[in-house]
Amino acid sequence: MEYNFKEIEKRWSQFWKENNTYRVQEDHNKPKFYVLDMFPYPSGAGLHVGHPLGYIASDIYSRYKRLQGFNVLHPMGYDAYGLPAEQYAIQTGQHPAITTEKNINRYREQLDKIGFCYDWSREIRTCEPEYYKWTQWAFIKMFGSYYCNNTCKARPIEELIENFAKQGTDGVNAACSEELQFTAAEWNAKSEKEQQEILMNYRIAYLGNTMVNWCPALGTVLANDEVSEGVSVRGGYPVEQRVMRQWCLRVSAYAQRLLEGLDNINWTESLKETQRNWIGRSEGAEMQFKVDNSDVEFTIFTTRADTVFGVTFMVLAPESEYVSQVVTAEQRAAVDAYLDSIKSRTERERMMDRSVSGVFTGSYAVNPLSGKNIPIWISDYVLAGYGTGAIMAVPAHDSRDYAFAKHFNLPIIPLIEGCDVSEESFDAKEGIMINSCGNGLDLNGMTVKEAIAATKKFIEEKGLGRVKVNYRLRDAIFSRQRYWGEPFPIYYKDGMPYVMDEKELPLQLPEVDKFLPTESGEPPLGRAKNWATAEGYPIELCTMPGFAGSSAYYLRYMDPKNDVALVSKEANEYWRNVDLYIGGTEHATGHLIYSRFWNKFLFDLGLICEDEPFKKLVNQGMIQGRSNFVYRIKDTNTFVSYNMKKDYDVTPIHVDVNIVSNDVLDIEAFKAWRPEFATAEFILEDDKYICGWAVEKMSKSMFNVVNPDDIVERYGADTLRFYEMFLGPLEQSKPWDTNGIDGVHRFLRKLWNLYFQGDAVNVDNRAATKEELKSLHKLIKKVTWDIENFSFNTSVSAFMICVNELTSLKCNSCEILQTLAILIAPFAPHIAEELWHLTGNTTTVCDAQWPKCNEEYLKEDSVTYAVSFNGKARFNIEVAAGTSREDVEKMALEHESSARWMDGKTPKKVIVVPNKIVNIVI
């Protein structure tokens, strides 16, 4: 009988839907397993063939775990807020909710065709009020919390207020924007507004004046991970630095825990490294420098405290608040001119231009150890956002300082014995210190490491500074001047922000007449009518960023319909956290940091029971496009086949990959593709037109987008699933190449034919033969190992081998064929279900039990040993299974032809290793 995949797949997807086969509930009799995909943003372009790669992998794993008796939570939803829908809305006036809904429906249709075992009853959409209520709720909790550095935990802000009222800042060790000191009396004397302003300095969700990435083209600020090389990740528009009052999340408070947590989770080393890099911990010291003839004192951060005797100048970031305090009257004009020149450049221009620039402030600082006066400069190579925005420059031992010193002709003092700083600085942290003695500190003769420690100790004792750990990780900017996002549950009274009562949530996104900023430059929510509380207080006009809704969605799947909590205690204690998370690396420094932060925050509040959200994480590789080209001879409408193009002057033209098969062009389809090709002529090779190809990003403009729907239509979902896995290791990036899909499809037909003799089902109740059992159990062992190790591509090969073996054995044993159906079920669920039923079952294959490998069947009657002499293979000997090593050794030496290889010598050593090798050392 013909393998009619269309009919089979239609029937079973309908069956699963009608019977809620994949619905899952908490079941304390079964161990849980939580498998999650990174939920998609439903874009207008729909899914291409690269998107389902990770989904297929997680689906295989989910089905496998279920067959092993786990209660598997495998949900799906949509990250539905985002810029493209809003920009589309601006252009067309179409409400983003409508576009989003439409796109979601399209995604769902495409996903359904592939046969995923999602429990769709748990679907969530971040743009739905029932969902974003909990995003807003978490924000309120963050607003009402501060981070205590003593207990390393978020605590209610009320505790801090109590402390302030009783003993001021005494005993407070909290994460803050600026270190403050006041007494209880001072606190109690402050007005409500003043107190609120101080609290803002500590809240985990706070309103702060910070340097932000402002993207004029998008009309919004962006988080650091949304900007790359000075342009926005979405759209590639220029980004500039600007100080704005914005909502922020104090992610930096969690830097150390985010770093340490990486040690206890099963992620790839490269992803952990990326996060470590992003967090950027560096140990160093802060030191105070006094400005000569002034009361001004400023703080610098350095990891090279040992080089303090080599400081020959100081540098401030152009944006540093110290700048205005130290500029002298004579230098003011020069400094202003420099600051203007910096401001007029975009971030991108600044990054491209690495030439040395700077200006002298006119002031001098006093080196606290050498007592020398050193000039204070301003330069844009010092970043306002890192450390204190001010540095001590040691040109001898820092290449950037060196370049600056050479450019402005500033002195360079070498501090390490034997180093040559005439051409370049000596940056390595090694060597013996010289020229480093003064003011009671003598580093001479020490190694760099000793000197760093000694200097740190010295400055702490003398009160010149303190040991400090700095992180590169910045607080997350949480405001977006956009419409299509979660509204903040914040209103303003006397200009101060207040959170709404939790009972008022969700605060629904209001309707607006246009999705553009208002004429006065306010965000789009400024257009909303009556955007105010019942008492008439105005509500925040910004909305939350994209990562807000995706930061805790995995928790919501555990209990998606709960309207009194994000997740109930019971549901959370059962499902705990994600056991397996599959998604792309592009979220390494965004979503995967924010989620971990958000989760840790909720954990601190005792609302959830796990400190890390994702135990194991697998990154599927990107699927690139494989573009095809035709070659038009210049100034003609004639196209020359790939291997003959060298004889002509040709222009390569992208051709739609859907009219090319195995690099052979469908000439009729090509003529019909574009009017200008209707009259095209061809120079063929072997009567075919062969196209050239290249690996490029999958995109419409390259005509290399392959829609999974087309593959399903032509080959079926099971072939698509198998083929995507067969393409190569899951974590590797690879081009989508349809050459080869026929092989996989052929395999499924062979599998199908195994169960048939003509049109009749060919299943017998006889006992399986030894050979059949061996073939099957080899497969069980291999596939089990492969799935556990995410090596799905090699499983596909194993299936092919087994089916070939069973076919040539003419296997019709029911026992074997049923087990085979179970094994194939995670990969190709539709055909597996059909075969499962053909062999006489009435339950679904999803409820079967994953078979165990019986090693007995794999044992060989005899074992062949390869005998080698001095490591060179010579001959094989066959011995009965279970023959002892000694006997194998003896037999190897006694083998009739040994004499020839031994050359009459006595062996020095005979090595018999378990892997069927005998090596005789002569």
Add this chain to the structure above:
RNA sequence: GCGGAUGUGGCGUAAUUGGUAGCCGCGCCAGACUUAGGAUCUGGUGUCGAGAGACGUGUGGGUUCGAGUCCCGUCAUCCGCACCA
């Protein structure tokens, strides 16, 4: 510059972790069948060589009876971070 990864036939890849390199698939070659089709089936296919055999995992060394796998160096490609003090 720092960090991470990867280099194996014409191509995608495999080698369960130090044990006969190239499984499986594509492509190609030959054959069978055929209403001649981009269908199906069978066999072959790393390189050199008529052959026995020799050589082969980017490259140069090393450890080992034995290395794609381990160690040291080097080259190439990809990715992440990057004026982070």
